[in-house]
Amino acid sequence: MTAPTGPMANQPARLRWVLALTRLGLASERLVRAFWPLWTLGFVVLASLLMGLQDILQLESLWALAVGSVLFALWLVVRGIWRMRWPSQAEALARLDETLPGRPVQALMDAPAMGDQDPATQALWEAHQARMAEKAAEARPPKPDLRVATLDPYGLRFVAAVFLSIALLFGSFGRLSSLSDMAPGPIAPSIVGASWEGWVEPPSYTGLPTLYLNDQEAGALRVPINSRVILRLYGEIGALTVQETVSARVGELPSTTEAAQEFQLRQSGTLEVAGPNGRLWQVDLIPDAVPEVAATGAATVSGRGEMSLPFEARDDYDLLGGTAQITLNLDQLDRRYGLAAAPEPREAIGLTLPLPVSGPRDAFEETLIEDFSADLWAHLPVTLTLQVEDAAGQKSAPVDVTMDLPARRFFDPLAHALVEQRRDLLWTRDNARRVAQILRAISHRPDDSLFRKNADYLRLRTILRRLEFQTRQGLSLEQRDEIAQELWELALAIEDGDLDDALARMQRAQERLSEAMKNGASDQEIAQLMQELREATQDYIRQLAQQQRQNGDENQEFSRDQQNTMELSQNDLQRMMDRIQELMEQGRMAEAQQALQEFQEMMENMQVAQGGEGGESPGQQAMNELGETLREQQGLSDQAFRDLQEQFNPNAQAGESQGNEGRSGGAGRGQSHDGTGGQGNAEGEGGGESGEGLEGALADRQQALRQELGRQAQNLPGQGTPEGDAAREALGRAGEAMDQAEDALRQNELAEAIDRQADAMNALREGMRNLGEALAQNEQQGGEGNQQSGITPSQDPLGRNPGSTGRVGSDEQLLQGEDVYRRARDLLDEIRKRSGEADRPEQERNYLRRLLDRF
Template sequence: MSQGQTRLTPVLKRLRRPLSLTWAGLIAERVVHAFWPLWSIVIAVAAALMLGLHELAQVEAVWIIGTLAAMGAFYFAFKGAMRFLWPNRQEAIDRMDAALPGHPLAALSDQQAIGEGDAGSEQLWRAHLRRMEDRAATAKAVEPDLKLSRRDPFGLRYVALLGLVVAMLFGSVWRAGTVTQLGVGAVPQVTSGPTWEGWIEPPAYTNLPSLYLNDQEDSIRVPQGSRVTIRLYTDVGDFSVAETVSGRTEDLGAATDTEQEFVINSDGTLRIDGPGGKEWTVTAIPDASPNVAANPADLEVTFDGQMSQAFEARDDYGVEGGKATFTLDLAAVDRRHGLTTEPDPREPIVLDLPMPITGGRDEFSEALIENLSEHPWAHLPVTLKLEVSDAADQTGASEALLMDLPARRFFDPLAASVIEQRRDLLWAKSNAKRVVQMLRAVSHVPEDGLFRSDTAYLRMRVILRRLDTLVRHDGLTDETQAEIAEALWDLAILLEDGDIGDALERMRAAQERLSEAMRNGASEEEIARLMQELRDATQDYLRQRTQQAQREGEQGGQQQQAENMQTLDQQDLQEMMDRIQELMEQGRFAEAQQALEEFQQMMENLQVTQGQGQNGESPGQQAMEGLAETLRNQQGLTDEAFRDLQEQFNPGAQAGESEGNEGRNGGQGQGQSHEGTQGQGEGQEPGSGQGGDSQTAEGQQGGGLAESLADRQRALRQELQRQQDGLPNLGGETGDAARDSLDRAGRAMDGAEDALRGDDLAEAIDRQAEAMEALRDGMRNLGEAMAENNEGQPGQGQAQSESLGQFGERDPLGRSQRGLAGDQGEFTARDDIYRRAGELLDEIRRRSGETRRPEIELDYLRRLLDRF
């Protein structure tokens, strides 16, 4: 044995396992390369037979395709056998050696050719062999090359494999055996297994599984309306179907039809006559009608008139939807005063009942939440009827509940009177004349303190004048009736709630009463009552802050210090009050008192959140500030005209100290001093004030003072015209609406000036009120136009806290305002809440089905679904 063979032999013994694997890989590689067409044909034929394609084709076509497949299989088997060469051991050694660096196995089988007998040369040769032995020791099995992309560029082997997978899923191995029945002259064989099949499919809304009729016992109970499908797989006449469950009298087919369908409508029998036939007794379970019930004792009404009526509904398969209908109980109405007239026709109030977002709907409890305070039937007797329906269009109704339509209550006498006249106006248009008389009587020579502010009085005068004009010209339509009713509602809210100062005082008083109750050791019931009073007063205060931001606002260029601003989140506020109540219930009054003081300080530091704009002001912002200044000047001028009108009816008053006047100088918005000196207040244009005699003696007020007011009104009109000329070029419908509103304000100012020069202060006040309303509309539309033009431009439009507050980015709670006046925001509409909740649940379900997500995330999503 040579030296090389001596060194290679032990190495190969150590590499026996990887050498064997490499040799097996060579065999697999050559088998795949030689015989892949053969097994592709075999797989394709097997898939076709399992799918039963031979049953759909003609016998001749099946024989032709089968012959071609057999010839192709024989050809590729012969060709593969000719190409296949069994690998020997040396080929496996060469494959493994080729994968090693330096081919060590080949080197170990070499012999020294030069320098044999030289000691140095032999030593070098032995060192080389030792290095090759070390490399050979690291040898591993070489993977075979099983790729066929070059031999099968069209992927025919994958097409055959796909067909086999489909056949295994949707076909049957037994169907391949039916190919023997296609031979010419073959005797038909009786198939093993059923020669008929049937299914019973319950209605989809029941969520019940379908029943395989062949597996059912003698008795079957299924929901009424289930569909039966029967298929007969033999010659016509071998089987027939008889049934008494459908009650069919028309469109009856033959009992021997190979495919039959009908619906189970009643109890009866179902029978299949013939070899292997069967009979069943069928019980049809009727779908029960849903039912709903509500308890009048569960009705809750909040201080602002929002009702919450709890109800319970149930159905055997689930409630699909429902509605609540409020119908006026005319017989129970106290037909007095404005209600003696026959009411105008009005449709019942129909509200959708809320359905559960998660869980089943077969039995649930929910609450109908709605605020119907502004409806004409507020506080009038109504009947509430709840109605629910299921997927089978069956309905169930509750007993009629007799109640007064829940709505907000007004405790201020004047506000309650305004709401009563609003109700009478909406009751029937024929009451309009009576409403005018009542409002005129209420506002005639009002007592001191009857109106909270001059603004409330002016609003009533404008409403009264508008309604009187409509009545005299027979112009009261449904639209104008709704406009007047809305204006009366806003006036009543203003009279009832007052301004932000009143709301703050009520909240402070509630805090003081609660604090005193804690110090005096009041009972738990008293503390709970005072705590609820504090909650209501706080909500009222926050609502007033929001309304103040919407009505008055602040100048967009103001910079407020961050430490003087505090934005509260509604949830944080609720948690703080809950914490106070929890401390009181635990008897920890010292801590509760400290938390109450912190709460009071936080509420008084509350600031309306403003967006931080750029250092410079855009032309639109400058125009908005100018219009805000014009509005304030017009307000001051109107207040002074109103005080002058009061002094005409109080000749004995001195220096403007008549009843209802605010101080000797007229208070905020003063234009000219009532003390006979020219004063420049917030409502006076610089340089436009006219000095003159301020005597209040009867017969002297129509001269210099009225002329001064007229001149200042004219100057204000000219300033508005200058601002209109300098408006930025804002296109769109909102820009045109802003210009139209400012034009309307200008015409109203012209009318006010003419009335002042004619010494008709009442007419002037009405025209000034119209001018202020038009200015507010113009500023609102201008803000919308600016927002549309700035859309998509970062950094613009955020420095605005416009004077009407309608354009503010945030309300006092830091929530974004998604609309202007009348928009309830994104979290106050119940439909938006349910819609958003449904979208979140759908997104959670979608993500939980994505298996590529981390397991910890999937586990969290599943726990969310289990909880909700």
């Protein structure tokens, strides 16, 4: 390189060194841009060889690819040389000058156009040159631009680099030795060049990694049974052989000198690769243990009639599934009355055992939940056989559980008789004439205590006439099943009674509890009926309180005709029911019956205690309005959940999916779907609605509810107090969650909407709690709590005594006893059961898993 002339000749050697580096950078840029296709091709060829492409292709195809690659590489070299130009010194100076402010290098090489004889002009020019020289002395060689994205728009060089990285990780440089087979002419046999590779792949269900036999020293080798051995022999045929006694293969066996061999390990023995660099292993197989299953407790039945049988299962690796088979135990059956005849043939009941939703499946505890209330063998002695299967196809030894098949019990005598005759009819059609006679005797001149509704009597007589007619014509299986279904529905209607009236529900619960005590029911059944009575009583109290508030608006003072009416608080009623349950648990049934009779008489004349005789205060009115908003939000959430279920079960009627019954009663109705809370009743009972536009209707109702909440938040009392401000903040969060739920409903994302509605309800509850604390604080300070809020010091708006902390509400639990925990357990078991059913859609199962994570 020649030294720069002119002003640049006076610059130090450092600037010349920077200029040389800049020139090298320009050269590297042009080299990369001219020859990047060449090294891309080299990466692809090298990666293919490392992955063993030469071992797969035929020799002719391999030679064709090799020749094509060489010719293509030569063309790329010629193309690169033709495009490659070595950068000149002027180009290097231009590149370097571009990186410096003011382009000092060019300034140093320039000369003044005029005035070179003028001393002043000459002095000014020299000063300018000095400043440019200082800037040029600070020059640094610019970084070369090695980007070729414009020349490689498809990123082929990156594809080649990834391919080579994969080959380096999973390939082997030992495969390059097989390229010698491509040499033309005979090759002298070389025993020294013989090599081999081998792998042992354990079964996938074991979760164990693959073993590379080349890394395993000769000697003992312990692997699971049914592992797969893969061997590859390289070199001259016959130089290496495989000798083994572990596959237990019989019949025609492949040659021991084959280049590729695969077999499974069936028994312990020896495995040897004989020849140069060979190895011998003594294989000891790890047996696959037979799975085990056992029942961990007795079968129980819930209030709805569902059987729950806890069980545990274990295996050394993984369980694939399990079955439960129920067969009738005729030897232990009391063959009397309708069961005396020989039964018609019937297959055993087959069930699938539930598996854990997540986590390991080598050892777990689960509960088999199923409802056999409508089954023929309900309450009859049966044998339930449990059996599980592991991933290897091994089945456990059958485990038999002998029991009376748990199912729902009917306490109404008429309902119990209908269920019994239904069972006899399903037992054998030969009992049809006898069943018709008994039904005719039951319905002959009935009194008012037997049939509470004329409709029930008419339904029974219609079923009876149909049974008698079809029996004379020859009762078929289809006709028998239809009559049995009608008897079952009639028995349910008689047993459950009219659930639309709170008083009727409460009286019905009292009757069922009294009948259970007379019949000597179990402690668990009595506890369930007691819990049903508690819930029915609370519904009746709420209905009566609402009615009395309406009467109070019309007339501020109650009439003197009601002066003998007993005033009971909810705590008093709670203590009375606790006393009844305590007497039953102690076995004092006579006293419990007397206490229950007194409780029934008191409830018939009960009047809910009122906190004050005046109208509602602003605080109490705000609490009531927020409570109504919370109920309506709960109703919207219930309906959205039913719509989500019906998306996955389009054949079901709208709102009438199995187990989908709202707290207000009735198929497909939510808690607030009976009135202003929504249209769930109409939609739930319609059955034939297509559901078009349903999410839009829900979104509109959600929007209206959000606007109502905003109005309530503006009129919320307690402004300026910490509790009141906390209540407003909580209602603000509830409003934001409602807005998000509305957006999700309009986008038909029901699962997301349900989650946001749950957030809104939690925020509403928090706001109501904060508002209650604000009212209680105001009451303690002698404010308007007693005079204006309408809340007496002894009770809150729900009739509960205040807690020790002064909060509105009681420190006591309104739902006491183990029945609450049992109910919670039943709900969790149901959610686990549904989330473990593989035939349910993935979106529904994900939602159920989120419920399990939250609760």
